[in-house]
Amino acid sequence: MSSLVEYEDDYSLDADPQPNAGKGDDSALQTNLLSIAWQARWLLLLTVLLGVGCAWLYLQRVVPRYTSVSRIYVERSLPQIFASDAQRGTSSSYLYTQAELITSTPVLAAAANAPESSQLETFRSTDNPIGLLKKNLSVQVGKNDDIINVMIELPSAEDAAQIVNSVVDAYISKYAEERRTDTVEVLNILRNEKQRRDAELEQRIEALEKFRGQNAALAVQVGEENVITKRFAALASELDRVELALLDSKARHNRTQQMLESPSLRPFLLELASGQQSVAQDISLENRLQVDLEKQIQDIQLQIDALRATWGDGHTRVKLALQSKAAMEERLAKQLEATEERKKAIVSAYVETVSQEHQLLEQKREELQRSYDKQFKLAMQVNSQAAKLTTLENSLARTVRDVDRVDEQIKGINLTEDVGAMNVSIMEVARASSEPTYPIPARFLAIGALLGGLTGFGLAWLRDLMDHRLKSIEEIAATLQLPVLGALPLSAGKDDRHETGRVVLTHPRSMAAESFRTLRTAIHFGLTRDDAKVIAITSPSPGDGKSVVASNLALTMAQADQRVLLIDADMRKPKQHEVFEIQVEHGLSSVLAERRPADEVIQRTEVDTLDLLPCGSRPTNPVELLNNGYFSELLHELQQKYDKIVIDSPPVMPVADARVISAQTDATILVLRADCSTRRMSVAARDELWRVRAQRIGIVVNAVPGRKQANYSQGYGYGYGNYGHSSGTYGDLAYGEPEPPVDISRRKKSRARSQQLPSPEATSEAMEPLDI
Template structure:
């Protein structure tokens, strides 16, 4: 058979699994909750527990504090009457003798005398209050216990006598030092010497109490220890020790008061009479305020100890179980899901350092030459068996040729205009189009930009200077061989290498044979000579180069041209990559005309204007048949 749990185990499990006590925030109330299998059982256990706790609190909260409150209440009435009488006497004396005030020295003397007499009366009041507390505590002891405590209070030893002598001397020194400070007007509670004396005085009190306890230990043991309240006796001994200190303190303060009183008696008769009345009124007022404070403090303590537990609301049988809460669980699930989704969104946005709009670029201190919306691929399958997927995607994005009236074509024409006016004092003959990293749309941008220049009648040359991964030859359906590298190594002349396109005023110089040393070729003297010849034969020369950060080709080529245009992709190019690109161009003294923001969402780009523009062009011409590249030719 399983072993039955003990009573202590049952109580422990009951407290752990059935009862829960929770303090109410910002109040002095507690809330008791009980879990049970039936509503009536839960309310019954809760109410029984509350009643038991209240009864226990009432029995334990009563103490000696009530006696102190009664004593202070009686004393407070007497002091108030005395204060009223002394104030009336002082007022009548001033009115009768036409006296307004005393000399400064006399006022200072009265002030000091009043301070020390107030301290004296305060010590006496504390001593009398302690006597009331002692009487109450001793009344709770048996006859044998009272006899033992009375005997212990009268016990003494050489050690105790020496400690009491030191304590009296220290109290006298402390009072004298306070009188000296107050006479000089330098009294402060945080005075280092006073604080040191307080610490030494507390240490002496503690030693006297310990010695007294040692002496009465044998007597307590001789009594029946089961009937002796150790805590009660400790409290009595502590009060007795405190009373010895207070008696020594009152003796010292009384001597100081008598000293100042003698000085007061030496004043002229008229001044002496007024000074005495002033002193009595001031002392009575100080004593009244002190006793009033002590009375209120003890009343607060009494209220906190006697009958401090009150049942605000008894438990009633609940109508519904506390769990499971289906609606709450559903609501919490929705809220947590929404909160988590929103939080992840904000976190992703915070961690995302990519540049998404023209405003983001301008905030970094760059000039934005133009923004190109996202280009939807054109449905062309003419050469799907000849090109890989990347080439087909780029070829389909020559929107300035296939759809010159689209808003995207207009964006490229705006870009062309902005580039023309970046250098008004001198016409631009050569321009490098590059990007910070791969797949940001530089080849698409330079191809469409070249078409826009050609469309306005400018004799344009598009040079594929990407000697590592060239793509322009595939876009325009031209052979790669016999291009720029062949001209630089003098295998072909520039005229022989330039290939015409089926677009009027546009020629292309392909990359040619891919060399092992592209950057050395681009930085050679032959490149400068070829560039001079290009600028002589063409009105505008556009260069497509590798990404700026990946290799040094673009930086090398940028030093030889009139300027550089940097392409970034919205939502893909990071802020650090853009800043790094500017640093690389500044290191070689290249001139950066501005930034092309590529791939911007057309619906987020200045709102309804672009939406209307897109709808206007594509809505009217959506049934218009578009001809392919070869059909246009």
């Protein structure tokens, strides 16, 4: 069941989205696309037929083309160095190279100039046969095999087959049979060069052996070096090392002598001597002994002080303690004297050690110098001989490399002499095709139908995108964020305004009457029964049928045994006196302007429980009359006499009257016209009502076409399909013709095509639309 939304505390113009508003976005989008396609089904059918027709016309005008294919297998002869080597397969890069060679200009030129190709119609009609072949000839290498496919597509099947065969023949003639190289002459030159290099190699070897025999000392080698040279190098390295150590020892010896002669530097000399591990341990032990003696003396002194304080200086215990202290001090003095002697000995030993090391290095340097000088003379004699030996060895190595290079070249010539030869097998000769490969009728017709359908759907989608009208309950609820209370069908007859505004009386069993009763029920339960007594009926713009809705809603409420007052507050274009055929001179305008009592102008209707307060004369200032405060007092006074008060209010957007009235009522019904009310106008009307803090706003959709009942019978609990009236339609005019008139010729035309014949019951109860 639907319910109205109350706005008592927060009247923000930006309505918060519902918690579950986004759950069905995907399904809603799919439904919307299907709906667009269904509504434009005739357009889709037309564009599909046009697409198929265009494809058929293209098929009739296009020149068919035929494809001829020749399949060849290219096998390359590879060398076998050993008998066990297997013939290696053709690499993919080699096949792609052959494919490029087939499409090369020399091959194509040979094919175009072949005698059997010169008379072809294809070549006679072009000035550039090679360019034509490059454009249309295709060569492909098989992905799963090593077969090369040579194909061409031309308007003439015979020409296509002849050209493909000519290209294959030209390729075989130019690259498969003529690829031979003259290797005999090159091989002879290389063999003569090898003989010369071999003779030179023999001479180099003989000269080297003779020189080595004359210089036996050079034959003694250790690794790659001569013994004399290696020994000289070792002596030079050791002499350098000893001289560096001697410089360091001399500096340390001089520094030690200076520190020994200077009393102020002697403690530092002791620290240098203490660097040795054994000396350091001795000094550390003596220091610990000295510390222990000093600690014992301090302890005895503390005892002496304690005994003096207790017994006095002459006591025996004090004397004994003093004797112990004297003995310990004597022992400490001897220990200090021994420590000093030990330190002097350590220093003297260290100085002597440094001096001995210096002298030893001096002697070692002298011995090394004598050996170095002797070995230097020997090395100088060997160097000249070694240089000549190196020259001979390098010459021999260079000659050996030259001989090896010539051998490799001769071997390469022998191995590659037959490599250029290729075995080309024609697996399939090109033949003239009897069936064209382009165009394929089924494919083109399918593509035409697909493009036509896409074009039609695009036009339908564009039309729907540019159409800003509200078309369904879901769209209205999502756009306005307000509940939809009901939907009212189109009228089907030619009755006058009097009959249409009182349809619940004139046609009580009709679908329209039932829809007003459903609306009454929705309002009753949606407004929490009796807490909303004053209800304003308005619409975004003129022509939406709000006056007919107000009159019929008031009648249905009166038929429910309620005292109802219908107020015609549209003081610019009043209509309710025409609906109920009442001649009045005074009405609401008189009550508000002249303070005339309401009872004097309220009119009785043919329904006992329904009274009418007509508009009366049209004032020049209706907004000021409604907003002067007396209108609110009037409504409060009338609520004491009536159960429900229905107010026929002017449209929201053209004038401000509806906003003033809605601000003073308990609920507001906003009437929208199906296939006419736009999103922009409806949202603007809702925002205006929110600005004046209108209470409990609900939506009623008017003038729903019979074929669109399904779109407007979902989302609330009172769909008309549930009452068995879904087969009845009510023509093309709503309750209330738009004012100003709206161009609905296109909709009328489409509705006329889809209109169904009304049932006998509906025909007997036909109604005439009313101009509101």
